[in-house]
Amino acid sequence: MSTLETQGLGKVYGDFVALAPTDLKVEKGEFLTLLGPSGSGKTTLLSLIAGLAEADSGRILMNDRDVTHAAPYQRDIGMMFQNYALFPHMTIAENIAFPLKMRGTPAAEIKRLVQEALDMVRLPHIADRFPKELSGGQQQRVALARCTIYRPSVILMDEPLGALDKKLRDQMQFEILRIHKEIGGTIVYVTHDQEEAMTMSDRICLMNGGRIAQLGSPADLYFRPQSLFVADFLGEANLLEGRLVSGADGEGVVRLGDASEIRVTLPRPLDHGAAVKVMLRPQNIRLEDTPGEGLNARLRSWSVTGASTKFFLDAPALGSEPLIATRATAMSHDAPEPGRDYRLSFDPRDAVAIPADEAA
Amino acid sequence: MTAIPAPAATRRPMSRRSRQLLMAAPMVLLLVTFLIYPSAQLFLLSFQKGGGFSLENYQRLLGTPVYLTVMMLTLKISVVTTIFAVIAGYPVAYLISILPKAKKGRILFWILLSFWTSFLVRAFAWIILLGRNGVVNKLLQTLGISDAPIALMYNFSAVVIGMVHALLPLAVLTMLSVMENIDRNLTRAASTLGAKPGMAFWKIYFPLSFPGVTSGALMVFVTAIGFFIFPALLGGRRETMITQIIIEQIIQTMNWGFASAVAVLLLVVVLLVFVLYDRAVGLSTMTGESSARKGRPGRKGIFSRIGDAILTGLGHASDAIIGLFPRRRAREGAPRPLVGFVTVLLAVMTLPVLLMIPLSFAESGLNWPPQGFTLKWYQQIFNSPIWMSALTRSLVVGFSTAVLALLIGTPVAFLMVRGRMRGKTALLAFTLMPVVMPNMILSVGLFYLYAKIGLVGTNLGLIIGHTVIAVPYVVLTVMSVLRNYDTRLDLAAQSLGATPIRTLRLVTLPIIGAGMISAFLFAFTISFDELTIALFTSGGMSATLPKQLWDEVSLSISPLLAAVSTCLFLFVTVLIVAVGLLNRRQK
Ligand SMILES: Nc1ncnc2c1ncn2[C@@H]1O[C@H](COP(=O)(O)OP(=O)(O)O)[C@@H](O)[C@H]1O
Ligand SMILES: [Mg+2]
Numbered sequence: 001m002s003t004l005e006t007q008g009l010g011k012v013y014g015d016f017v018a019l020a021p022t023d024l025k026v027e028k029g030e031f032l033t034l035l036g037p038s039g040s041g042k043t044t045l046l047s048l049i050a051g052l053a054e055a056d057s058g059r060i061l062m063n064d065r066d067v068t069h070a071a072p073y074q075r076d077i078g079m080m081f082q083n084y085a086l087f088p089h090m091t092i093a094e095n096i097a098f099p100l101k102m103r104g105t106p107a108a109e110i111k112r113l114v115q116e117a118l119d120m121v122r123l124p125h126i127a128d129r130f131p132k133e134l135s136g137g138q139q140q141r142v143a144l145a146r147c148t149i150y151r152p153s154v155i156l157m158d159e160p161l162g163a164l165d166k167k168l169r170d171q172m173q174f175e176i177l178r179i180h181k182e183i184g185g186t187i188v189y190v191t192h193d194q195e196e197a198m199t200m201s202d203r204i205c206l207m208n209g210g211r212i213a214q215l216g217s218p219a220d221l222y223f224r225p226q227s228l229f230v231a232d233f234l235g236e237a238n239l240l241e242g243r244l245v246s247g248a249d250g251e252g253v254v255r256l257g258d259a260s261e262i263r264v265t266l267p268r269p270l271d272h273g274a275a276v277k278v279m280l281r282p283q284n285i286r287l288e289d290t291p292g293e294g295l296n297a298r299l300r301s302w303s304v305t306g307a308s309t310k311f312f313l314d315a316p317a318l319g320s321e322p323l324i325a326t327r328a329t330a331m332s333h334d335a336p337e338p339g340r341d342y343r344l345s346f347d348p349r350d351a352v353a354i355p356a357d358e359a360a
Numbered sequence: 361m362t363a364i365p366a367p368a369a370t371r372r373p374m375s376r377r378s379r380q381l382l383m384a385a386p387m388v389l390l391l392v393t394f395l396i397y398p399s400a401q402l403f404l405l406s407f408q409k410g411g412g413f414s415l416e417n418y419q420r421l422l423g424t425p426v427y428l429t430v431m432m433l434t435l436k437i438s439v440v441t442t443i444f445a446v447i448a449g450y451p452v453a454y455l456i457s458i459l460p461k462a463k464k465g466r467i468l469f470w471i472l473l474s475f476w477t478s479f480l481v482r483a484f485a486w487i488i489l490l491g492r493n494g495v496v497n498k499l500l501q502t503l504g505i506s507d508a509p510i511a512l513m514y515n516f517s518a519v520v521i522g523m524v525h526a527l528l529p530l531a532v533l534t535m536l537s538v539m540e541n542i543d544r545n546l547t548r549a550a551s552t553l554g555a556k557p558g559m560a561f562w563k564i565y566f567p568l569s570f571p572g573v574t575s576g577a578l579m580v581f582v583t584a585i586g587f588f589i590f591p592a593l594l595g596g597r598r599e600t601m602i603t604q605i606i607i608e609q610i611i612q613t614m615n616w617g618f619a620s621a622v623a624v625l626l627l628v629v630v631l632l633v634f635v636l637y638d639r640a641v642g643l644s645t646m647t648g649e650s651s652a653r654k655g656r657p658g659r660k661g662i663f664s665r666i667g668d669a670i671l672t673g674l675g676h677a678s679d680a681i682i683g684l685f686p687r688r689r690a691r692e693g694a695p696r697p698l699v700g701f702v703t704v705l706l707a708v709m710t711l712p713v714l715l716m717i718p719l720s721f722a723e724s725g726l727n728w729p730p731q732g733f734t735l736k737w738y739q740q741i742f743n744s745p746i747w748m749s750a751l752t753r754s755l756v757v758g759f760s761t762a763v764l765a766l767l768i769g770t771p772v773a774f775l776m777v778r779g780r781m782r783g784k785t786a787l788l789a790f791t792l793m794p795v796v797m798p799n800m801i802l803s804v805g806l807f808y809l810y811a812k813i814g815l816v817g818t819n820l821g822l823i824i825g826h827t828v829i830a831v832p833y834v835v836l837t838v839m840s841v842l843r844n845y846d847t848r849l850d851l852a853a854q855s856l857g858a859t860p861i862r863t864l865r866l867v868t869l870p871i872i873g874a875g876m877i878s879a880f881l882f883a884f885t886i887s888f889d890e891l892t893i894a895l896f897t898s899g900g901m902s903a904t905l906p907k908q909l910w911d912e913v914s915l916s917i918s919p920l921l922a923a924v925s926t927c928l929f930l931f932v933t934v935l936i937v938a939v940g941l942l943n944r945r946q947k
Contacts, residue, residue, distance in 0.1 A: 052548050072551040085549035089567045098563075102554035146553065156552075 003028045003186045004049065004154050008058035011044050018044040020211040021058055026154070026188060031180055033189045035197040036207035037233070042190045045207070046156050049188065050079050063153060073102070078147030078185075080157040084139045086131035092118075092142050093127035099150045117145040120179060137168045144176065148183055158190045173200055194234050198222070206230055224267040228354055231279040238285070238323050240278040244270050244353060254278055254353055256317040260295055263348035275356040284350035285325035287311060288343040295344040297323055299336055304329050313342065380781055383771035387791065387831060390768060394828050395794060398805025399627075405808070406620035417621035427605065431625075434602040437516070437591070438584040441523040445580045446573060448524065448705060449531035453572070454565075455694055455702045456532070457539035469940060470706045475529035476932045477713060478889035480906050481925040483593045484913055485712040486522045487513065488719060488922065490594070493727040495715055514596035522590040527583060528709060531576040538572025558678025562671045574641045582630050586798030589891070593913060602626055603800040610804060610896065623801045630798060713929050720922035737923035747908060747924070753898070754888055754905040757819055761826040761887035762880045768827065769834030769879070776835070777842040795832050799892040802828065807896035817902045822894060826887035833886060834879045841875030874942040881935050888931070 008021040019041045026032050034042040047053040049060060051072035060068045067075045078099075086095050093114050100110045118124050121141035131139055140160065147155055160176075161169045177200060180187055191197050197204050198218040206213045206221060206229075214221055214230045225231035231239065242254040245261060252266045254276055264278050297315035300322055304310075309329045312322040325344070409416045421427050456467050474482075489495050490512040497509045512518060542565065550560035588603040602622060609619035715728075723732030741747045772791060776784055794802065806825050807816065815821030849871070853863040869876075894907040903911065909924055 050552055052552070071556075072548070073554045073556055077552055079549065079552040081545050081549055083543065083545060085543065085545040087546060087550075087564055098550070098555070099553040102559065150554070 002026055002061075003030075003063060004188070005061040006045075006049070006058060007061070009045070009048055009055055009060060010057040011041075011048060011053060012056050017210050019048070022212060024205060024212070024215070026186055028153075028186055029184055031177075031187045031189065031200060031202045033191060033197040033201035033204045034207060035191060035194060035204050035233075036213070038192055040207040041210040042192075042207055043158055044210075046158050046188065046190055049154070050077055050156050051075050076153045078150070078152035078155040080143050080147045080155070080160045082159045082162050084131070084143040086139055086142060086146070088131055091128050091130055092123075092134070095131065095142060096146045096149055099146065103150060113149055117149045120182065121145045121175070136164055137172065140164065140172055141175065144179060148179060148185065151183060151185065153186060155185050155187045156190075157187065159192070160189075161191070161196065169196070176200070198234070206233065208233075223350075224265075224352060225279060225354060226267055228277060228356070231277075231352070231354055236282050236324060238280045238282065238318075239354075240280065240318060240323075241356065242276055242278060242317075244272055244274045244276050246272060247353075251348065252353060254351075256295075258316040260317055262295065262351060264351040264353045265349055266353050270353065270355060276353040277356045279352045279354060280323075280346060281350060282310070282324045282326040283308070284346050285323075286345045287325055287327070288345055291341045291343045293343075297342055297344055299338050299340045299342065301338055302336065311336075313344075315344070376780075380775055380779055383775045383779075384787065386768045387772050387835075390824075390828060390831065391790065391793060394806060394809070394824055395797065395802060398809045399797070399801060401808060402620040402623050402801065402805050405616050406624045408617050417617045420618060421621050421625065427622075430600050430602055430605060433599065434585060435629075437519060437523065437599070437601060438581050440520050441527060441584045442577050442581045444520065444524040445527045445531040446535075446577050449528050449535060449576065450569075450573065451698055452528075452702050452705060453532045453535035453539050453576075454569070455698055456536055457542070458544065458694055465940070465944075467702065467706065469936070470710055471529050471532050472936050472940075473933060474525075474709045475533065476885055476889075476936055477929055478891075478906060478932070479526050479587075479589050480889075480891055480909055480913070481928050482526055482713060483522055483589050484909070484917075484921060484925050485716045486518070486525070486594055487913075487917055488716055488726050489712050490518055490521075491726065491917075495728045498728045513594055514599075516595070516599055518594040519591050519599045522594045523584055523587060525709065525712070526587075526590065527580045528705075530583060531580050534576040534579045535569065535572035538575065539569050542568045556675075556679040556682070558680075558682055559672075559675035562675040562678065566671065571641065574637070578633065578637050582633060582796065582798070585629065586626065586800050588800070589910075603798070606800055606804060607895070610807065616808065619804060623804055626798055627801055630796065634796065713925075716922050717926050717929075720919060720926045722919065726917060726919055726922065737920045738927075740920055741923055741927070746903075747905075750903050750905045750908040753819065753822075753902065757822045757826060757904060758884045758887040760819070760823045761830055762883040764823060764827045765830040765834045765883040766876065766880055769831045769883075770838050770876070772831075773835045773838035773842060777839050778847070791835050792832050794828050799829065799890075803892045803896050806893060810897055816897050821897045822904065823887075825893040825897060826890055827883075829890065829893070830883035830886045833882050837879035837882055838872075838876065841872045841879075845872055877942055878939045881939050885932060885935055889928075 002025040004024075004026040006022055006024045008023065009019065010017070010021040011019040022045065024045075034045060036042050044053065048055050051067070051070060051074075055068055058068070059066055062075060062077075072079075086092075087098070090098070096114045096117050097110045100113060105113070114127065115124070118127060121144055123138060123141055123145075126134065126138065126142075131142070134142065143160070157176075161172050164172060173196060176187075176189075189197075189200065201218055203216060204218055204221050205215045208229050213233075214226050216224075221230055222234050225234065225237075228239065231237045240254075240256055240262075242256040242262075244266075245253045245255050247253070247266050247270060250266050252264050252270070253261050254264050255261050256278075262278065264276075270276065295315060295317060297313035297318075300312045300314050302309060302311045305326075307329060308326040311325045311327070313325060315323050323344075406417055407413055407415065452467070452471065456464050456471075459467070491497070492509040492511075494512075496512055497506075500506045500510070501508075546568070547560045547565050550564045551557070555563065585601075586603055588601060588607060591599045591601045592604060603626065606619050606622050606626075609615045609622065718730040719726050719728070720737055721733050721735070722730030723734045724730060772787070775781070776788060802825070806821070810816045810818075810821045815824070845868070849867055850863055853867045854860065858866065889906060890904075891906040891910055894904045895910065898904050898907050905924070905928065909921060909928075912918070912921055
């Protein structure tokens with residue numbers, strides 16, 4: 001039984017499709033992230049689940065109950081807003097107690113639970129303060145305590161960390177995961193930050209133009225993208241153009257522009273002769289010092305970007321775009337001269353063929 | 361990167377301090393000379409009798425039952441007006457605040473139209489409406505509720521109806537300024553946390569909007585307490601308000617001392633209300649800042665607990681009522697009963713003036729329904745030297761006032777927004793004095809001053825008086841324009857080689873131009889509608905349009921006046937539409 005399920009759920013504004021009919025199942029205890037560029041319909045989907053917007057088509061089931069037309073307060077949800085939405089005229093304790101009061105919890109019980117919640121988010125001493133008197137990170141924790149204290153079966157978070165700086169964001173990611181474990185709730189999380197999505201999620205639902213582009217584990221999406229959009233959106237990717245020469249059982253051979261052939265992985269069966277792009281992650285390309293059989297490339301330039309060093313290479317097989325390969329930065333490496341030739345090698349499991357004609 | 365050096369300064373720049381002084385000086389001078397000094401003069405006058413110090417004026421004021429009755433009635437009318445205006449205005453402001461931008465403008469237009477239509481025109485419209493043969497009586501007879509005309513006018517209710525109608529827009533706009541700053545996500549958050557709509561409103565939205573309610577009430581009350589048009593035109597002999605006594609004392613008996621004492625009393629009451637307000641709520645809420653309670657850790661006061669319990673009760677009650685009706689599916693729009701209520705209210709706000717228009721073209725006089733069509737009233741106006749000279753004078757005075765107010769107010773607005781200086785709050789408070797001070801006090805003071813320096817009956821006297829009233833609005837309008845202006849654009853232009861003057865001409869002014877024109881039009885409208893100052897300082901042949909209208913209305917009601925009012929109304933409509941278009945184009 002899934003905790004949350006949408007069936008053909010859609011939303012239009014005028015004649016603009018903000019969310020195409022969408023099927024999605026979220027399992028109990030799961031951390032699912034809606035990831036996608038701005039305007040891809042993440043907030044729309046979340047608002048429909050929360051009941052803050054009315055669906056134009058489809059159904060929403062929560063614990064197998066149809067809640068498509070239920071008001072937000074009739075659904076068993078908690079929601080964390082991007083700007084926290086703490087009530088400015090209430091103390092922190094009153095803010096956190098609010099959902100319990102709405103549910104008629106006895107006062108003594110509320111007191112105990114509020115203290116527990118404050119302890120859980122590691123802010124035990126701020127009960128009587130007002131939201132204005134807290135820092136952004138503290139407000140964040142209070143918002144987290146408020147939407148989890150009544151143990152809703154689904155917790156929705158819309159870019160909750162968007163307003164925090166990098167360091168605080170890392171810290172809060174960890175906090176949210178810890179609390180997710182502690183209360184064992186189901187979380188649907190929205191972000192446009194792919195790194196955040198990769199770090200936190202059990203599964204990622206990558207969205208584009210109001211529809212699901214791909215749904216799967218972070219590794220699935222990263223290593224087995226099914227479309228160019230997915231390959232491009234998650235991390236850096238080299239895309240080599242070519243045609244499928246042969247393929248079976250998830251493996252195949254692709255002929256590139258310069259007639260060289262490489263072995264690739266096929267996440268799904270493709271017709272022979274199909275135009276494909278082969279995705280190669282920069283860190284999976286090894287630069288062999290001695291040119292020879294297979295793919296060769298000439299160094300255009302290189303730069304140290306921190307932990308890794310980026311090599312920009314020209315390869316006949318690639319056209320004008322430079323191919324990017326990375327290496328861990330180390331003092332022991334020589335500074336190579338531009339113009340130097342390398343042979344490229346990689347594991348066929350890291351080269352993924354994606355149909356080229358698929359709309360991004 | 362290399363920076364192209366800025367063109368060398370051609371002359372030594374003034375020190376910041378003296379530049380700031382220079383920017384504020386004209387306004388400070390204006391208000392000191394033509395607001396503070398005359399008021400102080402009145403204060404002194406009120407303590408004089410026969411050339412020496414005396415408390416006689418106050419003894420007479422406080423010792424005569426008639427005056428005490430008038431004071432009590434003034435308070436009663438003002439309080440009742442305030443309550444009705446705030447309660448009726450709240451749903452309107454609420455609806456405007458929750459509507460999407462496009463729809464907001466439409467409702468706001470009607471509110472602004474009422475707001476800027478002169479009190480005199482609206483009072484006149486009610487006279488026609490409530491008269492023996494007016495629309496209301498005709499309607500009651502048609503519906504069979506009454507079979508003869510009943511006296512709807514010249515009583516307490518007529519005054520209150522007129523005043524609520526007059527001040528509702530002010531209440532709405534003041535409350536709106538607070539409501540616009542309430543984050544809409546808060547009520548949505550409440551509903552995801554389990555609050556039903558009624559509970560979310562009473563426990564979250566209402567407390568947050570409360571500063572708007574109190575400041576709206578304050579504004580309505582201090583305006584209402586200085587009214588004389590409505591009690592004079594719609595009230596009976598019993599409905600006399602305090603400012604009418606001042607007029608009577610000045611115009612009929614020239615008793616400056618006593619009139620001053622009444623004015624001082626009025627001022628004291630207004631100031632007292634402000635002080636009480638500041639104690640209870642804090643004046644800072646007037647600026648639309650959200651007012652989180654001071655973090656007082658520990659136990660909450662008994663009042664706030666009672667308040668909380670009341671709000672919870674209201675929440676439950678509302679939800680019980682809402683629960684009686686089937687739930688609508690379209691959750692996103694505004695609640696339909698609210699839209700219905702606001703529509704009716706807006707109709708009631710606008711109709712009186714609109715109903716007056718056909719009567720100005722009718723041959724049947726002011727009786728409803730209008731019959732026949734004639735332009736004779738309009739012809740009479742345009743052939744009348746009195747009306748034409750009044751119109752000319754109003755236009756000249758209005759235009760000059762607007763120019764002067766803009767010249768004086770704009771530097772102050774720049775100073776308030778851009779200047780780095782201490783005492784900004786004090787300067788703003790000083791600027792707003794003409795808004796707080798009842799116009800009647802200013803008018804009497806100016807009359808006394810003008811009589812001595814020979815400005816009575818002159819255009820200059822009117823222009824100065826109107827500028828005093830209009831300057832605060834200019835400052836506020838230009839301030840809001842400047843707040844939205846990104847000063848980095850100036851820096852960008854200057855970094856690209858534009859001199860300050862060219863920057864102003866090519867970048868700053870084109871961008872803030874529309875806002876400046878709005879400020880100009882506001883100042884013009886204020887002057888064009890102004891009656892109180894004109895009442896004393898423009899006499900006989902030198903009347904302004906409102907003064908001429910007032911004189912005639914007090915004497916007799918004729919369709920000619922409906923024609924004049926229609927012209928005034930259409931004129932304001934054009935101005936509002938112009939401002940609206942300007943602002944839209946700017947976006
Ligand atoms: N109330 C609305 N009216 C019209 N269009 C809207 C509305 N809300 C969202 N949209 C449009 O729907 C699309 C998806 O929006 P949203 O779900 O907020 O995207 P995301 O959260 O992924 O950035 C956007 O193009 C947005 O402009
Ligand atoms: Mg969004």
